[in-house]
Amino acid sequence: MSRLSTRAPxxxxxxxxxxxxxxxxxxxxxxxxxxxxxxxxxLALDPGGDLSLAVSGPTAGPAGPLxxxxxxxxxxxxxxxxxxLKTGAFHLDKCLPVAAGIGGGSSDxxxxxxxxxxxxxxxxxxxxxxxxxxxxxADVPVCLDPRARMMRxxxxxxxxxxxxxPLPALLVNPAVPVAxxxxxxxxxxxxxxxxxxADHPPVAEGLSADEILGVIAPARNDLEPPALTVAPIIGExxxxxxxxxxxxxxxxxxxxxxxxxxxxxxxxAEAAARxxxxxxPGWWxxxxxxx
Numbered sequence: 001m002s003r004l005s006t007r008a009p010x011x012x013x014x015x016x017x018x019x020x021x022x023x024x025x026x027x028x029x030x031x032x033x034x035x036x037x038x039x040x041x042x043l044a045l046d047p048g049g050d051l052s053l054a055v056s057g058p059t060a061g062p063a064g065p066l067x068x069x070x071x072x073x074x075x076x077x078x079x080x081x082x083x084x085l086k087t088g089a090f091h092l093d094k095c096l097p098v099a100a101g102i103g104g105g106s107s108d109x110x111x112x113x114x115x116x117x118x119x120x121x122x123x124x125x126x127x128x129x130x131x132x133x134x135x136x137x138a139d140v141p142v143c144l145d146p147r148a149r150m151m152r153x154x155x156x157x158x159x160x161x162x163x164x165x166p167l168p169a170l171l172v173n174p175a176v177p178v179a180x181x182x183x184x185x186x187x188x189x190x191x192x193x194x195x196x197x198a199d200h201p202p203v204a205e206g207l208s209a210d211e212i213l214g215v216i217a218p219a220r221n222d223l224e225p226p227a228l229t230v231a232p233i234i235g236e237x238x239x240x241x242x243x244x245x246x247x248x249x250x251x252x253x254x255x256x257x258x259x260x261x262x263x264x265x266x267x268x269a270e271a272a273a274r275x276x277x278x279x280x281p282g283w284w285x286x287x288x289x290x291x
Contacts, residue, residue, distance in 0.1 A: 001047040001048065001119060003044055003045065003046050004044065004045045004047065004115045004118055004119060005042065005043070005044040005045075005115075006042075006043055006044075006111045006114050006115055007040040007041070007042055007043075007111070008040050008041040008042070008043055008096075008104070008107040008108045008110065008111035008143070009036040009037050009038070009039065009040040009107060009146050010036065010037040010039050010040060010096050010102040010103065010104065010107065010171065010258075010288075011034055011035075011036055011037075011102055011103030011106065011107055011139060011142065011143055011146070011253075011254075012034070012035050012036065012037055012102060012169075012171070012253045012260055012290055013032045013033070013034055013101075013221060013253045013254050014032075014033045014034070014035055014212075014216050014219075014251070014290070015031075015032055015033045015200060015216050015219035015220065015221065016030060016031075016032045016220075016221040016222060016223055016253075016254065017030065017031040017032065017197065017200045017219065017220065017222055018030055018187065018189070018195050018222040018223065019031060019194065019195060020189060020192075020193055020194035020195050021189045021190065021191050021192060021193055022154075022191075022192075023191055023192035025154075026191045027138075027153075027154040028154065028184060028187075028189065029152075029153055029154065030151065030152065030153065030154070030155070031150070031151075031152050031200045032150070032151045032152075033148070033149075033150055033151075033200075033203055033216060033219070034142050034148065034149060034150070034151050035148040035164065035167070035290040035291060036143075036146040036147065036148065036290065036291065037102075037169070037171060037286075037288045037289070037290055038288040038289050039095070039096065039171065039286045039288045040095070040096070040107070041057070041092060041093060041094050041095055041096050041104060041107065041108055041111070042092075042093040042095075043071065043090060043091070043092050043093075043108060043111040043112060043115065044090070044091040044092075044093075044115075045088050045089070045090050045091075045112070045115040045116070045119060046088050046089045046091070047086055047087075047088040047119040048086065048088050049087075049088055049089060050087070050088075050089075051072065051075055051076070051079070051087040051088070051089075051090075052088075052089045052090065053066050053069055053071055053072050053089075053090040053091075053092060054066075054089070054090070054091050054092070055069070055092045055094055056091075056092070056093055056094070057092070057093040057094035057095050058094070058095055059094045059095060059096060059097055059098055060092075060094045062097075062098040062099075062177065069092075069105070069108070070105040070106065070108055070109035070112075070136055070137060070140070071090055071092060071108050071109055071111075071112040072090075072112075073109065073136050074109040074110070074112050074113050074132055074133065074136040074140065075087055075090075075112055075113075075116060077131070077132035077135045077136055078113060078116055078128060078129060078132040081128040081131060081132065082120065082122070082128050085116065085120055086116075086119050086120050087116065088119070090112060090115075092108060094108075097173045097175075097177075097258065097284050098177060099177035099178055099179055099180075100173050100177065100178070100254075100256075100257060100258045100284075101178065101227075101252065101253045101254030101255050101256045101257060101258045102171070102173075102253055102254060102258045103139045103142075103143060103254065105137070106136075106137050106138075106139035106140045106143050107139075107143040107146065109133070109136045109137065109140045109143070110133060110140050110141075110143035110144045110146070111143075113129055113132055113133055113140075113144060114144065116129075117129050124144055124145060129144070130144075134155075134156055137155075138154050138155035138156075139155055140155075141155055141156060141158060142155060142158055145161070147161040147162075147163075147291070148161065148162045148163075148164045148290075148291055149161050149162055150162075150203060160205075162203060162204075162205050162206070162207070163205050163206045164206070164207050164212055164291060165206075165207060165208045165209045165211075165212065165291070166209070166289040166290065166291040167209055167212060167262050167289060167290040167291065168209075168262065168263045168264065168265055168266045168268065168269045168287075168289055169260050169261065169262050169263065169269060169287070169288055169289060169290045170241065170244075170260065170261045170263065170269045170272050170273055170276070170285070170286070170287050170288075171253075171258055171259075171260050171284075171285070171286045171287075171288060172237050172240075172241060172258065172259050172260070172261075172276060172283060172284070172285050172286075173237075173257055173258040173259075173283060173284040174231075174233045174234065174236065174237045174257055174280070174283050175282050175283055175284065176231050176233055176257050177257070178227060178230060178231050178234075178255060178256045178257040179255075180254075180255045182230050183223050183226050183227045183230055183255040183256065184223070184226075184255070185226075186226035186227075186229050186230055187222070187223065187226040188226075195222065197220070197222065198218070198219075200219060201215050201216070201218060201219055202215075203215055209264075213248055213249060213262065216249070217249060220251075221251055221252050221253075223252070223254070223255045223256070224251070224252040224256070227252060227255055227256035227257070230256075231256060231257050233257065234252060234256050234257050234259060237257070237259045237283075238250050238251075238252070238259050240276060240279065240280070241259060241260075241261040241272070241276075242261070244261065244263075244268075244271075244272035244275060244276075245268060245271065245272070246263045246264050246265075246268030246269075246271075246272070247261045247262070247263060247268075247272065248261075248262045248263060248264060249261065249262045250262075258284075260290075262290075266287070266289070269287040269288075270287045272287070273285050273286070273287040
């Protein structure tokens, strides 16, 4: 079988409400509208032979030890459930920043599962594929089929694809990795505790860009305030984005440090990117579309 390849797009939390912590397992219960960006890592698989992974690309260095990479973890979980699973050699071109709140590693793992499913003629909704995604990480299931949808619980409950209009956007990461655990710790919820706030607005299918803005503007990212205590530079990035011409909304994604701004058109997002790159040349700045 010839080489298979797929993109692993950045996952953006347009909203992220934390409802509380479950009393049984301590996991945080979330409600989040997730969309996916045009910027992505690329993962290829040469089927056959032993399972392996090679990583290259601009952010390959910070991606961590190969043996602990989520691509390999996901593959091992799937192989444990599917006797005789055909694996092979993975090649990851790593372009997305690491520990950035955009699910880069989770999207890579989901991409690996998609390639293994294709190589083994398994549907993406095969129980073993879904179970491997859940076992690998909370964000991996939503990345299996990367289209805008609601994600609930600890990531295990997914709504249907929403078919939202593409949103011109600018993604900015201030070159500071932020681990998820300290942000949740700074949120300070005890096991069994509820976090009270306005309910997440309902999101209908097929919304236009203006309609999406109207829905998500009164929503929030509950991890943004604690993330600002962990990495104050996130606030600087948000301030810079909000000052850009045409910015309609700026918010943090996931647990940070990546922030995003939504614009009225692609030209405004690209103009803002030029300003940010000149002002902060060491930052990761990418105009894109979210859908």
